[in-house]
Amino acid sequence: MEWYIGMDLGGTKCAAGIVDAEGRLLARDSIRTGAHRPAREILDDMADQAIRLAATLGADRARLRGIGIGSPGTPDNHQGVVLYSSNLPFRADTAIREALSERTGLPVHLENDAACAALAEARVGAARGVANAVTLTLGTGVGCGMVLGDRIYHGFNNAAGEFGHTVLVPGGEPCPCGRRGCFEQYASATALIRETRRAMARRPASLLHRFARDEGKVSARTAFQAMRAGDDAASEVVSDYIRMLSEGVTNLVNILMPAVLLVGGGVSNEGDSLLAPVRDYVEEHAYYGENVPHTKIALAALGNEAGIIGAALMAAESDAG
Ligand SMILES: [Zn+2]
Structure with a gap:
């Protein structure tokens, strides 16, 4: 089965996890966002976090197929940017997808955080x-x-x-x-x-x-x-x-x-x-x-894990076409 990294990015912390294609959370990690910093530093930390999670998988790392990011505000997955966010320093020209994809070697998908939670509930949660x-x-x-x-x-x-x-x-x-x-x-x-x-x-x-x-x-x-x-x-x-x-x-x-x-x-x-x-x-x-x-x-x-699971499932669904 394929695995995905789901990242639930907030103004305070970025919670991330490894999730399988059926929505099971296999491992997780949390870092402080440090939203007052330049976007570049935040993206570097997120890439480090994804790489650290992937490293815990050992040989199973080959199962990883992509990264889904749930972000507050208005992400535009087509452009790979967050058009607007009131509490993160991302701008319409901050190439989020490119930055993370380059560092991790994985395709990256962007989605709104509340939409990720809703997707998780609709696929594997209370509205399954x-x-x-x-x-x-x-x-x-x-x-x-x-x-x-x-x-x-x-x-x-x-x-x-x-x-x-x-x-x-x-x-x-x-x-x-x-x-x-x-x-x-x-x-x-x-x-x-x-x-x-x-x-x-x-x-x-x-x-x-x-x-x-x-x-x-x-x-x-x-x-x-x-x-x-x-x-x-x-x-x-x-x-x-x-x-x-x-x-x-x-x-x-x-x-x-x-x-x-x-x-x-x-x-x-x-x-x-x-x-x-x-x-x-x-x-x-x-x-x-x-x-x-x-x-x-x-x-x-799904509680606090809905964001991580939904971001990963969104990446999985994009992967499946
Ligand atoms: Zn209002």
């Missing part, structure tokens, strides 16, 4: 075998990857999928994209933490303070933990968060009607505390009409 599946990743931001008609949907310019920057609340929370009230400003882990902090400032007696102190910080878990301990302020934070998330998910369902919509990322670790109310809301509010099958809303299955 499903031709129309959308994966939302709730983390620092909100990622949205769309597999439609069995293929990643890119838009004409590779920039599709920025569902995080659709407005839920006109005039609402400011967003780095320049608009106000974007979905990301209500549904990301960052937003949940912001609202938890605000509730703590308003409610000095809330159990939120105790859980934040025990963990040493306010995290996306804080509000859920305090809610489960019966705290009112925490229940409000969680229910506001879930309401906004549910409205966004319902919008997405109404536009795309995927067979499966998956929720992943850090916040999804809350499992059914998060998902059950979202599912109920979407069931009640999505525009299905009578006799129409409903979208299945579920948790993503």
Whole structure:
């Protein structure tokens, strides 16, 4: 069986792994991205990382057929560049594919990171075998990857999928994209933490303070933990968060009607505390009409490894033509 290297490049770290053609992760490695540095240095480190992973294979190195890179922003695989990224120093003339391919001797493919996660889930994860599946990743931001008609949907310019920057609340929370009230400003882990902090400032007696102190910080878990301990302020934070998330998910369902919509990322670790109310809301509010099958809303299955696996599978599918 052929093997591939999947690289999940982020603003903080680059996680990479060896993945077989059936999506099994065989080995992994993680380095700091150092995104403040020149692109050349980052690419050198990524090439070193790929070479180091390949070296662990010994004679099996001959099985390696290619490298897939999942990058934030707008990668253009045809040109082998990232056209735009808000948190990496790549520019439209940074020849990423060429640089890595030269150093490693392997063909290199570029794809958006959220799209990689969605592809992994649609091929070997919670939406395995499903031709129309959308994966939302709730983390620092909100990622949205769309597999439609069995293929990643890119838009004409590779920039599709920025569902995080659709407005839920006109005039609402400011967003780095320049608009106000974007979905990301209500549904990301960052937003949940912001609202938890605000509730703590308003409610000095809330159990939120105790859980934040025990963990040493306010995290996306804080509000859920305090809610489960019966705290009112925490229940409000969680229910506001879930309401906004549910409205966004319902919008997405109404536009795309995927067979499966998956929720992943850090916040999804809350499992059914998060998902059950979202599912109920979407069931009640999505525009299905009578006799129409409903979208299945579920948790993503591959966790932090989805990006690596999806990048590798994308390289495998390009390899197969
Ligand atoms: Zn925005």
